[in-house]
Amino acid sequence: MxxxxxxxxxxxxxxxxxxxxxxxxxxxxxxxxxxxxxxxxxxxxxxxxxxxxxxxxxxxxxxxxxxxxxxxxxxxxxxxxxxxxxxxxxxxxxxPAMVRARWTELYRGSPKLHTAFSFESVMDEVCYIIGPVLAxxxxxxxxxxxxxxxxxxxxxxxxxxxxxxxxxEPPLHAHPRRRAGSALAYPAVRVLALVLAAIGVIFGAVEVVSVAFAEAHGNKAAASLVLSVYAVGSCLAGLLFGLLRWRLALSRQLLCMVTLMALSLMPLLGVESILALALTVLVAGFSVAPTMILAMGLVERAVDPARLTEGLTWAITGLGIGMALGSALAGWVVEGYGAASGFLVAVG
Incomplete structure (x- = not known):
């Protein structure tokens, strides 16, 4: 929070x-x-x-x-x-990284870890629904x-x-000699941090442009409803995804979810009303929580236990950096070319 x-x-x-x-x-x-x-x-x-x-x-x-x-x-x-x-x-x-590190220690190697990560992703979404409004x-x-x-x-x-x-509390693990320094030494952590940074750009852009779009249509307060619908879609998908067990490898699942996210954002380029925007982001939100769940699962499998918390944090940090960049870029596009043009940042 x-x-x-x-x-x-x-x-x-x-x-x-x-x-x-x-x-x-x-x-x-x-x-x-x-x-x-x-x-x-x-x-x-x-x-x-x-x-x-x-x-x-x-x-x-x-x-x-x-x-x-x-x-x-x-x-x-x-x-x-x-x-x-x-x-x-x-x-x-x-x-979020500290909590996931505890779940990993409790359920490492068990299907329950997938469910625990799903639960945490849903709770993260709830915090991001309530927190900004409360502040x-x-x-x-x-x-x-x-x-x-x-x-x-x-x-x-x-x-x-x-x-x-x-x-x-997770016990301390001996640091492997073969990998000194940061968890960024793991290629998987670097790749996942970049992937989540790109997804963060989408989140940041959608947040800023939704406000501008609603204001351009004479109902700025509706932006909070649009963003809440986006988060609700993610929450529902996270709950359902946590109950399912997929045979496909995690990396392939992540690729599918990222592709689904990209496709679901395309209709943003044609929305002409606040209702259409809300319905579009509701569908787009379905891929958000599953993507986060899969990314955290891949980090858990890629890094040694002695680097787990740092690895999870780098992945989450990538998302935050992307959101900041997306917000700034979308704001610049909106100022120069209008609200609807800002969706190009999310789609691109």
Whole structure:
């Protein structure tokens, strides 16, 4: 929940206080990209020293930096301080990777792992449905810093409770001598991170263009409905996919899902109403959660247990970087060529 609330929460907070969307967007982007770089390093420390010794200090460091960012915003400190604390707040650990590492330790080699990954993907979607809406609603309806503040409280409380669950904490594994350094040494991790980055571009573009498209049709509030329908389609597919057992190799399944995703996005180029857009993204959402489930499963099979958390984090990080790039590129296209043209970013 904290990660789903923080980026948009920063944008909403700064745009209200400073009335400057460029500042708001670049500070939020600083957080996103620094988290993309720092979260895998936190996960690498987790693989080496254990979740119990690393997670809470990392979460507290991120929370302190975020608190400083909120104070600097409230008291209108120079902009340089906003960027500095957004950078430091990027030390926020990747909790989706931590949870999946625990499921892997519990069910490695069992069909139950597929079901567990499916459940986690659905929960991720639920967080990304609720989180942004909650962050914006609090910052607009209460006070500007309320959204990021609640995200910070969720981070500290959630990581504290998670760290207390010692019974499911993965044990430390000996690091294989044949592969030193980062989990990126595994070709599969690099490929999957790039694949998820490309998918992230789609997500980011659809999010931005849906807002612009709805506004162009005189109903900006309908954008939240469109994006919720997109996530609901993904949730339903994730639940169903978790119940099924496929004989096809995971890599072939992933190829099929990516192909299905590409084909399902093509109708976006012809949508002319908000209803048509909602129906199109509902169908397109059916391939989202299964793709994430398969990607996590491939990482689990590709890397040694001593690199698992870092490997999962790099894959998830690829998705986040892609979303940031997709949002920026789609925004530029929409500004220059109109809302409907922005869908070319997702389809292309």
């Amino acid at each position: 904290p990660l789903s609330m923080t980026g948009l929460g920063i944008v909403t907070m700064l745009s209200q206080v400073h009335a400057d969307y460029w500042l708001a967007g670049t500070v939020a982007a600083t957080f996103v990209f620094c988290n993309a770089l720092l979260a895998p390093q936190v996960s690498r420390l987790v693989d080496r020293f254990g979740q119990g010794r690393v997670l809470l200090p990392a979460a507290l460091a991120s929370a302190l930096a975020m608190s400083a960012l909120l104070l600097c915003t409230h008291y209108r400190a120079p902009n340089a301080w906003l960027y500095l604390f957004a950078l430091l707040a990027g030390a926020m650990p990747s909790m 914006v609603s609090l910052s607009v309806g209460w006070f500007a810093e309320a959204g990021p503040l609640l995200a910070t409280l969720f981070l500290v409380a959630g990581v504290s409770l998670f760290s207390l669950q010692r019974g499911t």
